[in-house]
Amino acid sequence: MYAVIDVETTGLFNRDRIVEIAIAQLDEDGRVTASWETLVNPRRDLGPQELHGVRAADVRKAPTFDRIAGDVVELLRGRVPVAHNLAFDSRLLAHEYRRMGCEIPDLGHFGVCTMQWADHFLPEAGRSLADCCLAGGIANDRPHEAMSDVLATAELLALYLNSMGPVPLWHDRGLPPALAVWPAIPAWATPPVRRGAGAADGGEFLARLVAHLPRVPDPPQADLYLALLDRALVDRHISATEADELVALAAGLGIDRAAALALHRGYLRSLAGAALADGVLSGAERDDLARVADLLSLPPEAVAEALSGDAAPVPAGGGFRLKRGDIAVLTGAFAESKSFWAARLESAGLEVAATVTKKTSLVVAADPDSMSGKASKARQYGIPVIGADSVDAVLARMAPRSRV
Template sequence: MYAVIDVETTGLLSKDRIVEIAVAQLDEDGLVTATWETLVNPRRDLGPQELHGVRAADVRKAPTFDRVAGDVVELLRGRVPVAHNLAFDGRLLAHEYLRMGCEIPDLTHFGVCTMQWAGHFLPDAGRSLADCCLAGGIANDRPHEAMSDVLATAELFALYLNSMGPVPVWEGRGLGLDEMHWPPVPARSTPAVRRGAGAGDGGEFLARLVDHLPRVPDPPQADMYLALLDRALVDRHISATEADALVDLASGLGIGRTAALGLHRGYLRSLAAAADGAVSAAERDDLARVAGLLSLPADAVDDALNADEPPPVRPGRGFRLTRGDTAVLTGAFAESKSFWAARLEAAGLHVAATVTKKTSLVVAADPDSMSGKASKARQYGIPVIGADAVDTVLARMAPA
């Protein structure tokens, strides 16, 4: 009878993209009979992540909208669409189909907006979903998660249904399921991806390598792997994107888990040797942090510091910023881009608007950002770090 929908998006404009969608099917009494949800890969920056909370690490594994478009049509077909602010959800949904060359029915004409009807059923409440839920005694523990908002809206809609007679007050106001013509988009039964899908990525990448391969790689294979590892560790964090790149490169170079562990130990010894003398508590903590990211045991730091022989891998310069280097910002930051630009400029960096081969660093609102700037930086081998790692990187800047 009804289908309640909610979308989380990269922004409020028609050019913005859906990053999460949820649908709950309801019977004529407003009882939930089925639910469906998935993250959607927008292939761009995720926008206000502090609002919707969707991580790029999760969305990278999610289907693009065209892969779920047919499934969404089947969930909505033959049902009255319901949403809180149906104009917004319907507009963003319509533009996703327009990008595919398809046109869907005007949901605001055929559907029910619980926000618009709030003044009739909850006259003393505000119009936001949070205000309506508060007035109706409805729990919504995870606002701005699509399924949580859908279930809260479904409960709100059921409250409306139970507050009137057998004939809905909106009967005859544009509703007409026989006039809703949905495009012939085939349903793919695409596997859904939910929040938390990327939670196990990052520092656990070593576990994804093959146990044994025929030989231990020598330079230049080892050098290529270590160069990528050095860029990944610039912020002392291995993002999901960096983990995937390390796994792909290791597999392509014939580096298995055992060989990688050997290279990791050598890399740690090269960092220890670069300390050149007495090691401060901060330097020891830094070595311990790197050892943990490289899946090395707790005693690996002592072994590296007490090694009598030179490190088996060339220590190299490693990545270090210097005053005058160029940094680029990308994404919707919780503070503002001007705030982070001022931080970087105060440290002596030049902040540019675009990424070129001369760019030294990209600071992203999310280290797994899929923005055009972040993608270009990765193509050029430029480190991409999250805003929360800026202090770590700046603290390791080379002296002027």
């Protein structure tokens, strides 16, 4: 009978993309009979993440919209579409299909918008889903998660249905669902990807390395791996994207788990040597070494071993350290304004540019796994991409101003 739909998107405009979609099928009394949800990879920046809460680490391996388009059609076909602000969901959904060269029916012509009908059933309530749920005594514990919003909307629809006779007030309004013409698109039955699917901490990447490989890396291979490791550890965090890169590079170079651990110990020794270069080991430096050891899956005693042993060679490229005058680029929709972060970087002596070039030293993203064009180009050029919450840690390790 009904199909309740909700989409979370990168923004409000036609150019924006869907990043999560959920659909629940309901019977004529408003009871849920089936549900389906998935994240969607928009292959671009995710927009206002502080609103929808979707992480790039989760959507990296989610299907693109074309892989689920047929499934969505089958879930909606022959049913009355329902949404809270149906015009918005219908518009963003229609534009996803137009990018594929397809047209879908205008859901507003035969659907039910629980926001518009709130004026009739909940005249004292506001128009938002939160206000309507509050007025109707409906719980929505995870607002702006597509399935949570869908189930709340389904309850709202059931409340409306229970407030009128056996024939819904919208029965004779608009096109009968059976007459709506949907495009013929194959349903791939693509496995859905849900929130939380991304790596919680990229530091777990070592467990994904092959236990035994037939050859041991020679110095050039080790240097390539250490260079990528150094770039990943700029912000003392290994993102899900960086973890994937490290696993893929290790496999390509013939670096197994044991060889990687040996390289990690050498990397830690090089950091320890740099920390001891001035003859003083501060508490912050020791904490930093402990953090790196943890990220590299080394035991706590590895720090003491690194400090007591001979310093290892500095990683290929000399190790990454920002210096005054380096160029930084911002990408993504930050909780604060971009001007806030630009001022923060400029106050530290960095130059902030609008585009990524080979002269760029650092990209600061709203999400360290950002799929924006700027972040993708930075990774292509071997430029570190860090999250905004890591800025202070990176700036704290900037090279000191040289004395004239």
